[in-house]
Amino acid sequence: MASAPFSAAIVGGSVGGLAAAIELRDRLGAEIAVYERSAGEMQARGAGVVMQPEVDALLDRIGVSTRTVCVALRERVMLTRDGRMQTSPAPQLMTAWDTLYRTLKTHLGADCYRQNSRLTDLSEVSDGIKATFADGHCAFTDILVAADGVNSAARHLLSGEEARAHYSGYVAWRGLEDEDSLPPGLVDVLAERFTSFVDPGMQMLCYLVPGAEGATEPGQRRVNWVWYVNTPEEELERVLTGTSGTRYRSFLPADDVAAGVAHEMNERAALTLPPPFGDLVAASRLFMQPVQDVAPQPRVHGRALLMGDAAGTVRPHTAAGTSKAFGDAALLAEALKDWRSDKPFPADRLERWEAFRMQDLQVTARRGEALAARSGLGRR
Numbered sequence: 112m113a114s115a116p117f118s119a120a121i122v123g124g125s126v127g128g129l130a131a132a133i134e135l136r137d138r139l140g141a142e143i144a145v146y147e148r149s150a151g152e153m154q155a156r157g158a159g160v161v162m163q164p165e166v167d168a169l170l171d172r173i174g175v176s177t178r179t180v181c182v183a184l185r186e187r188v189m190l191t192r193d194g195r196m197q198t199s200p201a202p203q204l205m206t207a208w209d210t211l212y213r214t215l216k217t218h219l220g221a222d223c224y225r226q227n228s229r230l231t232d233l234s235e236v237s238d239g240i241k242a243t244f245a246d247g248h249c250a251f252t253d254i255l256v257a258a259d260g261v262n263s264a265a266r267h268l269l270s271g272e273e274a275r276a277h278y279s280g281y282v283a284w285r286g287l288e289d290e291d292s293l294p295p296g297l298v299d300v301l302a303e304r305f306t307s308f309v310d311p312g313m314q315m316l317c318y319l320v321p322g323a324e325g326a327t328e329p330g331q332r333r334v335n336w337v338w339y340v341n342t343p344e345e346e347l348e349r350v351l352t353g354t355s356g357t358r359y360r361s362f363l364p365a366d367d368v369a370a371g372v373a374h375e376m377n378e379r380a381a382l383t384l385p386p387p388f389g390d391l392v393a394a395s396r397l398f399m400q401p402v403q404d405v406a407p408q409p410r411v412h413g414r415a416l417l418m419g420d421a422a423g424t425v426r427p428h429t430a431a432g433t434s435k436a437f438g439d440a441a442l443l444a445e446a447l448k449d450w451r452s453d454k455p456f457p458a459d460r461l462e463r464w465e466a467f468r469m470q471d472l473q474v475t476a477r478r479g480e481a482l483a484a485r486s487g488l489g490r491r
């Protein structure tokens with residue numbers, strides 16, 4: 112077997128990091144290793160994911176039919192405050208973060224995926240890069256791809272304090288429930304639809320996604336909802352402190368939401384949301400993510416390359432977070448095509464990758480801010 116053209120350490124083993132690992136290994140033959148901070152099972156931070164062409168393209172390349180990992184919708188429904196519905200046809204495919212994660216990780220294989228590996232340091236060494244992890248492990252590779260998300264440690268190490276994430280002024284309360292655990296009448300109203308409700312300072316949407324084991328058949332799917340709510344920054348300390356006393360930063364898990372906070376949100380839902388959504392919140396175990404912004408960042412730092420949310424975020428209303436990361440990964444593989452570690456480093460091609468992806472990100476980020484502003488979401 113021919114030796115690998117180069118080696119790559121991928122930091123961050125969520126869907127963006129997995130996409131990069133597959134693109135570099137399958138298309139270029141690179142020797143890859145993925146380093147993920149989480150020690151145990153990964154939490155499904157993204158919940159529902161709207162299927163986009165970049166994700167579809169990678170699934171196709173690894174021989175997975177998109178339909179097998181998606182729930183099909185047929186229409187969009189706008190709810191009014193009193194529960195009336197305005198319906199329009201809108202066929203769409205929806206998947207879930209854990210469905211995608213499992214599909215990509217199965218394809219990649221467990222051998223090159225190392226958990227409990229938190230990046231703590233980066234340094235350039237001759238013709239390569241050295242990555243150090245909290246458990247003392249060191250990796251020496253030709254390139255490092257940082258897909259470690261919105262609070263990227265790699266970005267911090269490479270760019271310093273100025274590259275921090277900023278709170279947008281609103282949070283996403285979420286729910287992800289097995290459809291058979293909800294009242295059947297409620298599921299009937301929501302199935303096969305993208306249902307939404309907008310009121311100044313809040314927005315809620317709901318659609319069904321595959322079940323926890325990936326099943327897409329009626330009866331085995333999950334109901335996924337997101338309720339964006341303006342929340343002053345001063346409130347975050349209280350809301351993001353769990354029953355256990357843990358102060359969460361980017362994700363408040365369902366099993367640790369303080370009872371008082373859950374009660375408040377249920378009351379607010381009953382008072383301000385139309386009936387099916389109020390009922391849905393009441394029947395769900397809430398979890399939460401503050402919506403954070405990272406402005407587009409420089410991506411190429413010698414042999415360390417930022418991608419996905421680490422390189423800049425888009426608001427979730429664009430439904431583009433996952434597809435943006437997959438697009439970064441696919442075009443990174445294009446930029447590194449035909450490169451071997453014994454050849455000059457393709458800095459010019461990587462600069463073009465950076466410029467092109469940065470421009471794409473800026474356009475989507477602006478679109479997301481405009482979509483949020485239309486619902487009165489975020490700081491003014």
Ligand SMILES: Cc1cc2nc3c(=O)[nH]c(=O)nc-3n(C[C@H](O)[C@H](O)[C@H](O)COP(=O)(O)OP(=O)(O)OC[C@H]3O[C@@H](n4cnc5c(N)ncnc54)[C@H](O)[C@@H]3O)c2cc1C
Pocket residue numbers: 122123124125126127128146147148149156157159160161228229230231258259260261262263264265283400401402403418419420421427430431432433434436
């Ligand atoms: C409220 C909300 C709703 C969203 N909804 C959608 C949606 O509907 N559709 C969509 O496409 N996208 C959505 N997104 C965006 C989506 O979650 C991300 O854009 C997408 O998962 C790609 O992210 P990523 O792989 O770059 O980073 P992430 O998914 O954040 O993964 C980063 C990984 O790096 C790991 N990590 C972090 N630090 C270290 C370290 N020091 N060392 C090693 N590993 C580390 C983390 O544990 C994590 O696994 C949403 C985001 C938010 C906040």
